[in-house]
Amino acid sequence: MNSLRARLIAGVVGLVTVIWLGVTLAAWLETRHETEEILDAHLAQAAALLTAFVGHEADELDEHLPTNRYLHKVTFQVWDGGRKLLVHSANAPDHRLSASDHGFSDASFDGDRWRVFSQWSDDGRYLVQVGETFDVRDDISRELAGHLLAPLAVALPLLALGLALLIGRGLRPLSTLADDIGRRDANRLDQVDTARAPSELKPVLDRLNQLFARLSRSIELERRFTADTAHELRTPLAAMRTHAQVAQGATSVDEREAAISHVIEATDRATHLLEQLLTLARLDAPAASQSFVACDLRQIARTVLAAAAPAALLKQIEVELVEGPSVAVPGDPTLLGVLLRNLIDNAVRYSPPKVGVGVTAGLTAAGEPFVAVSDQGPGIPPAERSRVLDRFHRIAGSGASGSGLGLSIVARIAELHGARLELDSSPDGKGLGARVVFSSRGSTVKDRPSQPPRAGR
Template identity: 50%
Template sequence: MRPSLRRRLLWMISLAVLLAWGATALFTYFDARQQIGEMLDAHLAQSAGLIATQMTHELDNEAGQTVPRQNKQESKIAFQVWDRRAALRLRSANAPQARMSEQDAGFSDATIDGTRWRIFSRWDESGRYAVQVGERLELRRELAQSVASHLLHPLAVALPVLAILIWIAVNAGLLPLGAVAHQVQRRAPDNLMPLGEREVPQEVAPLVQALNTLFARLRATFEQERRFTADAAHELRTPLAAVKTQAQVALAASSGDERQRALSNVVLGVDRATHLVEQLLILARLDPQANLPGAVPVALPDLAASCIAEQAQSAYDQGVELALESAEKAIVLGDPTLLSVLLRNLIDNAIRYSPAASEVEVSITRASGVIRLRVADNGPGIPERERDRVFDRFYRVSGPAEEGSGLGLSIVKRIADLHHASICLSQGTGGRGLAVAVSFPAMAD
């Protein structure tokens, strides 16, 4: 059975009422027992006083007289009258022959024939007779229990009635929650506008606010996906159109050399489209991530050396020399695969835009708890006014003839954000080209 908030509230409130009622009955029992005890003690003292006042006139010389019992309730009450010679002069029918209490004055408790009694003792005004009046203690307990039980008896009727009232009240109280659910249920799938919060109760407001926050995130995500899909379609259209054009040229070529040039251009177009698709796939994988669940210690110098070795042939074909300068201990906490992607994009961009017979410098330094990865080239660089925009997807700097996907630095920025690293763009060595510096928090030694 699915958990029900209504049933849970019903059980919790009913249990709270039951416990409160039971606690009240328990308190009433002890309080009534005390109050009844005080009242009956006063009654014992008053009865003893009346007997002491009357016995001087009514008591004759015959000892051991017994007052006959006239009511069945008198079995719980008894009295005795003793003289100075310890002779029993008068007693009730249920009083024992022996003294009920050895105490001559005041209240005392005693056990008579296995029954606990409460006894009050006193002397008459003349001091000739001692009067003892007692009652069974069970009488006090029975009276207190009767008071408490009469308080609990209505619970058998009140609790079901109260449960029905609680159920009705809970249903009425949850109506705003049902209204919110109905409002969400009848919405169109593409309607992600926020829910109204003006008439929402205070208790439901956090839920509505959480839903509105979720809707805002979904709107941003869907909008980002729409832009991404539109941009990707637009960017893929150009290389595919170029491939088609070159293929048509190859088909229409009248000579082998012309056909070979057209086919070579087809291969170049396919390579550009493949590179663009690879970049798009990387971004599609990075976008949903909020953190790095599999982060491990990564030695950046070793990773940089490996990436430079992978790019060595490309650099040789461009006539570009690759140089690496690194600190001995440069370890960061991160994802080795993503850091490799970051390095490859930086080095690939540097090679792509560097002129022949130039150098791409890769340096790794450590200072003040920060590890700084820097890739510098001697290419055309990026004007300072455009440096903030180069991290936007599909943005290309105007001027350079080399074609790119416009996604490389976007990927670098996303990976840096996941590693809590910062990126700074500046001029390269000697005031020429571009230097990209990524600063990572260093791991403790």
């Protein structure tokens, strides 16, 4: 049963039925008990009246009995000395109604069960017994049960109809909401009005509005990302076309070689941009942080430094892994490698020739694991440090080509690992110091330092 209305109606009607039947049963049992006591009292009263007549006109008692449809279900006997049947009703047997000669008792004869009351006269000579069949009591019980249950057959359909109307009216805001959402096109993500919504529906609408807000932000980011990507790709593609045309029209070998060299540089720039874009796309996927294992930050740094050595050698830059403890954090080793590669690539790219770039892994004063890269480049002004995390943002006048995505990638990977990216000046006051600080939860530290590898020069 998937209908909320049907569930509510069935639940309420079922509950009312159970309660009604329970109350009816309790009332029937109590009323049956009271009825039996009243009928027993009538038997005792009848026996007392017969006892009062005994000795006067006892042999004429049956002539004064009224005619009644229940008369054949009531009987009496008067015994002289308890042995000689003096007088009795027409339907009474020849033997005593009950072996008991005092008070109430149950007996069976002629195929019926009887309730019998026995009483002696004041002088102790006459025994009076008055009996009534249990059929009378059963008939009264059945009639009482019918009167109690009959309203249920009428009330339940009326209750179900009333509930259907009331619940339908109560659920009307849901239908209105469904119609409102159904009329929206794919680009309409404005908030649903909750001012007139029932209080029970407001939590759902609040969550729905939060979802709309997240979708709106996500779509806006996708639009900006697409526009920025198109703009960034246009530049290297235009450069490649221009230099290719120059090479095509070159009149000398040197001019052609220079143009082809520019084409290769533009191709490398476009390739780097596409690689960064693919990395961002993977990081934005929902499953980007589901395969965390223990990762040795120093070991990852060694691997990345080995890959960065050729680029550092071209600029005669010495890249050094500073001596320190071996720190392991829970994470994705591939993503952490991408994080360090981007930090080291930026450091090498923006540093002047013949300087040093330092890579450090260790613990902060608060005991948090970190990995840091410092360079001797132009650095980033404090006012720009928050903006450089935006995608495609580059500092004007930096003098180096780049995609403007490196620090965005680093910040996203840090976020996936529950870490934070801190940008500051290098320890020597020159260049940029970029530090990624991880949570101490799940991290391990080994005090044995390893020999730092060097690259470049």
